[in-house]
Structure formats: C-alpha cells, structure tokens
Amino acid sequence: MTSNKIAIKSKQPVNLLKDPVTSTLKRMTIPMIYGMILLMTFNLIDTFFVSMLGTQPLAAISFTFPVTFTVISLMIGLGIGTSAVIAKFLGNNDHESAKNSATAALYFAAIVVMSLSFIGYLFTDELFTLLGAKASLLPLIHQYMDIWYLGSVCLIGPMIGNAVLRASGDTKTPSIVMGSAGLINAILDPICIFGFGPVPAMGLEGAAIATFISWLFGLGFVLIILTKQKNLIHTHLISIKVLMNSCRGILKIGLPAAGANMLTPIAAAIMTAIAASYGESVVAGFGVGTRIESIASLVVLALSMTLPPFISQNFGADLMHRVEQAYKSSIKFILFWQVLVYVVLILAAPWIAGVFAKEQKVADIIVLFMWILPLGYGLQGVVILTNSSFNALHKPIVALILSIIRLFVCYVPLAFLGSYLYGLYGFFIGALLGNLIMALISYRLFSKQFNEDEFSAKEQLS
Template sequence: MTKTTKSDHGKKPVNLLEDPVGSTLKRMTIPMIYGMVLLMTFNLIDTFFVSLLGTQPLAAISFTFPVTFTVISLTIGLGIGTSAVIARSLGKKDHSAAKDSATAAMYLAAVIVAALSVVGYLFTDQLFTALGAQEQLLPLIHQYMDIWYIGSVCLIGPMIGNAILRASGDTKTPSIIMGSAGLINAILDPIFIFGLGPIPAMGIQGAAIATLLSWIFGLIFVLNILTKKLNLIHTHFSTIKNLLPACKNILKIGLPAAGANMLTPIAAAIMTAIVATYGESAVAAFGVGSRIESIACLVVLAMSMTLPPFISQNFGAGSMHRVEEAYKVSVKFVLVWQVVIFAVLVVSAPLIANIFAKEEAVADIIKLFIWILPLGYGLQGIIILTNSSFNALHKPMVALVLSIIRLFICYVPLAYIGSYFYDLTGFFVGALLGNVVMAAISYRLFSKQFTQDCVLSKA
C-alpha cells in the first residue's frame, strides 16, 4: 500500500494524491464524524452510570480528569506527529519508511505512557492531594486510577494506531474502532459497576475495568489491521538504531502538538475563573455553553483529523497546489457550516436554556452565550484547521506559537477586557473578537507560508 486505501467496502479506494480534493475530504470526514458522535454519546453514558454511585464517586472521577487528560493529550500529540511523518512518507511512495515510522510510533508511545503511568502510580496520593482532593476521596481515586494506570499503555491502540490509519487515508476504520470501543465500555459499565450474576459489584473500580477492556479491544483491532491487512507495522522486533530516526521525527512534531493541546484546558481554567467572579449561576451557564460548543464544533474537530493526512501526503508528493486547494476548500466549508449551526442555535436558544437550567438567571446567561459566542465558531474553525495544516507541513513550532497567541494574547485577554468594561456581555463579545483577530492572523500566515513553500519547491 502506498497512496490509496479502501475507505468503504465495495467502493473505489481513496487516492489522496489524485482524487478530486473536495470529494476526497468529504469521504474521509463523514466516517470520523460518525465515530466521534458515537464516542461522545457513550462517554456521557459512562459518566451517567458513575453518577448513580453517588456524589463522592462522581467527585473522585472529576479529580482524575486533569491527570488522564494530560496523558491523553500527550498521546494525541504523538498521534499528530505520527500521522504527519507517515503520510509524508506515503506521499513519497516510501512504504518502507512509513512502516518503520509506524512501528517506532507504537514503541515510543508505549514507553512514554508506561513511564508516566509508573510515576503517577507511585505518587497518586501526593498528586491528587495537590489537586485539592480530600483524604476521604483518595481510596476511591486509587480504585479507579490504579486500574487506569495499568491499562494506559493500551491507549496506543485508539490513539496511535488510529493516527497511522488516518495517515494512509483510512478514516472509516478509526471511526469503527472508536464507536465499537465506546459501545463495549457502555455495555460493560453497568455490569462491572453494579454487578451481574457471578460478577460482583465493583463500584468505581468496575468503571475503570470496563474502560481497560474497551482499550484492549481497540488495541487488538488496530494491530490486526496494521499488521495483517495494511502491512504497516513490523511483526518482528526492530532495533533501537533502526527506530531512533523515526522517533526523532515523530517527537519533533508530536511534542509541540501535545504542548498546544495542553494549553487549551489552562486557558479554559482562566476563563472559568473570570466567569466565577459573576457567581455560581454564571459558572453553571458557562459550563453548559462549553459543552454546547464541543458539539457545535464537532465537524471542525473531525476535519482537523482528516485534513492533515491529505496535506502531508500531497506535501510529500510535492503537490502543493492540492495542499492549497484542500486548505481553502476546508476553510470555506467550515465558515458556511458554522453559520448554519449558529442559526440553529439562535433559534433553539430558549429551548436549550430551559432544558439545562432550573433557575432563570442561569437560563438567561445560557441564552446570552448562545447569541454571541457561536457566531465566531467558523472563525475558530479556521484557527484549528490552520494549526492542523502547519503540523501536517512539519512546522509544529508555528502551530504552537499560533496556539499561544490565540489563547493568551487574543482570546483570554480580550474576554477579560470586555468583562472589565461590559460585564458578561463584554466577556462573550471579547472572546468573539479574539477569534476574529486570530482567524485573520492564522489565514494570512498560512497563505504567506504557502507562498514561501511554493517558491522554495520551485528553486
């Protein structure tokens, strides 16, 4: 396999280097959307079952999020680096280099995640006490995290393995893996949490075991496809000498990408702290708005996973005109799509507010959020796609700098300034203006960078 992959049974394989740009991106993105919708749905079910155990288990799970998110963000970053390196090799028709890189990525991620998990396991009490967990919650946290740490290496399946598949142009299989793993987790949760037949009720530990088994399934599924069907992973042990160059290339992109991912929750925490000055109602409404945002921007997130492999393969093949076309087609689609989403949200704002809010004050702020911030989601999409494109072009530091500028020079500061002068309305308008300014900067910088790359490629 070089530049094509079967995306649908019975359909012509996707050729990232020759097929029409728009239709190719569409065929790649739609399966990712399905997979992400299923995964989000099953994650909500997972949280629901844990909530039935009571306030303390739910609080314990909440404390685990920063730690698990850190490890997951790192694997996502490594996945970005993996996808960029492999896709470029496939674009050059160098299947051997792609295979070496895929194998190196699996080893590298396993070693890094295992090392982090060992440290986390040894210092669980100190870590979660520092995060603010009270002593009575530590036994519950141990019940969940001790299992989570043991199984965390299996994350390389859904994270790194799926990145390798996307690099080859296959987005249907990753969506099946995400959806299937989420379904397995949702089915096993009530069985292990509350018990069934000979299986005893294990509480919060049962939730961790269900998650572990779903990861194991994902890992076995991915390895079977990568080794037997696509021949993109070595089945024999490779020496460190052979894998080291590929590891360096992956880390060169993966570490900055992981750093950029970790900036987002930091910015979110600062934004929440600003909102908290307006009381609990504002915090509750902002939390609802943030969840609405994650759903409203689902298509953008899916495209941020499918556009990079397309760009990297064509970058490797020297087809920079297809890179430019893919970027501009994606940007135009995102702008139009998010305008439609904004219109739907504005019309349904009162209904959404009534569903999520029991108090009038909370409902009013939810409506205010919906009437202002989603107007900029298309512009936020430009920012996200630009960062993804720079990673795909093997320019991760540019993407990292753009993330820093967006969050800590435009988005958060303008939101704070707006809140200082015009309260919550100013806060939301300031955040919107932050996206406007950053979208213009991102688009202009990518256009400039593309022009420079074209000049260099012709020189």
C-alpha cells in the first residue's frame, strides 16, 4: 500500500506555488538536464563527424556559430518573454489569457525567424567575410547555411513551444523533445555526411539536412502535445486584436530579453574574429571549445529554463520569499557544481583534444581553452541565472543592461586587452576575469532587489 501511494504521489504535477522550493526546482531541473545532456552530446557528435572531414570544414562550421546562435538567441529571448507572461497568467489562474499568449507567440516567432533567415541567406558572403572567413571557406559555409536557413522556422517548436510547457511547470516533455530531436540528428549525421546505401555523401550539407529533419520532428511533437494533451494553444486562428494584445505583453519582456540574448552571438562573433587573427587552427580549436562549453554549462542552462517559470508564478501570486529562496539556493548550488565540472574538464582535456583535432596545433588550442575558461563557468552561471530571474520578475531592461555590461564592458574588452598584451593566453584569461567581475555585480544587484522589497513592505506596515 505504501509503495502505491508513493508511486501515485510521484506522478502528481508540480505545484510551483505550494511545493517546497528546493525539491520543486530539483524535480523541474533534473528532466531538463537529461534532455540537455542528450541534446548537447548529440551536438558534439555532430561536431565530431564534421571534424572527420578536415580542419577547413571544422573551421567553416565554427564560423557559422555566431550567425546561427543569433537566430537561436532571438528565439530564446521570445521564449523567455512567452514563459514569463504565461507563468504569471497561470499564477493568477487566468488560463484563457495564457492560451492566447502561447498561440500568439508561435505566430509571431515564425514570422520573425523566417524574415531573419531570408535576410541572412541574401547576405551570406558579406556576413561571413565580415566575421573573418576567407574566400576559400565561403563555399563550405554555403553548404551548411543554405539548408540551415530553410529549416530555421522549425525552431519555434523546441524554443517557443517548450517555453510554453515550462511555464506550466512541465519540464519533462521539453526534455523528451530535446533528447529525441538530438538522437535523430545524431543518427542521421553520419548517414547524410558520409553517405549510406542509397543516400549519397553530402558533407556539410548533410549535417545541415540532419539538423533540419530533427527540428521538424521537434516542431511536430510539441504542437501535438500543446494542442491534444495540454490545451495550451488554440487550434483555430486567433483574431488580430487578440494577437496584437498578446504580442504586446510578450514583447515587453521578450524584446529586451531577445536583445540581451542576441548580444551573446555578437560578442561571440567578435571573439571569433579575434581568434581568426591567430589562424584557422585557432578558430577550429576555439569552435570546439565553445561546443564543450555548452556541455559543461548544461546544468546552468537547465536551471535558467526552470528557475524563471518558478519565479514568475510565485511573483504572480506575490510569494516573494519563495522567489528569494529559489534564487539564492540556485546560485550556491551552481558555484559548487561548476567547480566539479572544471576538475573533470582538466583531467579530460587531452583526451577531448585528441578526439576532435586532426592537427596538433588545434589540439593544443582545445587544451588551453579548457584549462582556463571553464574556471569561470560557475561565475558565468551567476550572471545567466540573475538575468533570467530579472526577466521572470518582468524587469527585462535590468537584465538587458546587465548583459550589455557583461559582454561589452567586461568580457569582450578584457579578452581583447589580454590578447593585445599577452597573446592567446591573455585572450582566454581576460575573458575569465570579465566573468568574475560581472558575477559580483550581478549577485549584488539582485540581492539589493530583495532588500528594497523588504524595506517597502516595512514602510507600508508602518
């Protein structure tokens, strides 16, 4: 009898307003971690297969990262706005407004991503030449990006659709979507890149096709869940008035959040350009390092997706003590966790470099990257979680300002200064120092938020 009760209890949905803070965040975050482990691992497999084509294809796909991440960051930003608005509506028990906002978000995101990708397609050569790509790499970049642009509209599924699910407290389904899409990508990668049976070898174009198919699956999966199971989006066209009103609320948070997220690939483009001044081998090594960073920071990324819905719903219900507890416990955990990750990366650095690098110079860059930059991933996590928490509190301008300071006052300038004074070592160490300074600023600012709230509450009581 006891075991049956436990089983039934474990299947109960998460209540973001009443369940214990730490255990609730744990229940929400663990499924996201599983999904992201699968997704990031499969992305690394993607990079591994491309690396087997040689240094030039690896450098070419490394150049695409700032551009693809710009579109993805915009979708993430709109997802942040969507999640914050819907979670607050659900916290206020206003399901119809939440449903309108979810539907409008999908419409708007599809229009935006198609427009951006079309512009990117028209100016591919100019864009990547500006990033520092040599003329010899442009044909390889076209092979990947021409297909990528075509399939980018499918991003609304894993980015916006999953944000809607997370806002309702469901993190298990998004993790299944991410993991399944990543698995499909990993299976199709070697088939499309190197050929198998009737499928011809397509190189970088094949890698893009595999990604397109996996995204298409993710979009279909999410739409079925949102309409059939969750009833969180309309199956009919909504009116222009509802669309405009819903988009207004989403964009109030989503635009600054998207702007903040799009600053990251801009900074990444500048960092790639600095790396390009040292040659293609450094760009290739730096590109592998940034993908390792995604794996190393996946717990931070998972928390940045689960913490905001928790904060937004409790903010909507005026339970600010739970917001403070959630933020501070998340920060403490992430600093401890990332120290452990750093130790693992140091030990694994030579092996990882050997797997991904065909040339010794590329391997040396990968090792150097992992000896220095991952030391600051916990600090970077403080910044990321603080920004996502401000967005969840419907203070996106504060999060945007913090992002600007982090990237263009601390991170990039110190990396450039370090590169100018001390070469490649200074480049990496400068970036590390930028994360340290910004983490201190971010934590102090968010802590001040709660001190001001407590002061205002005391003033009202008196």
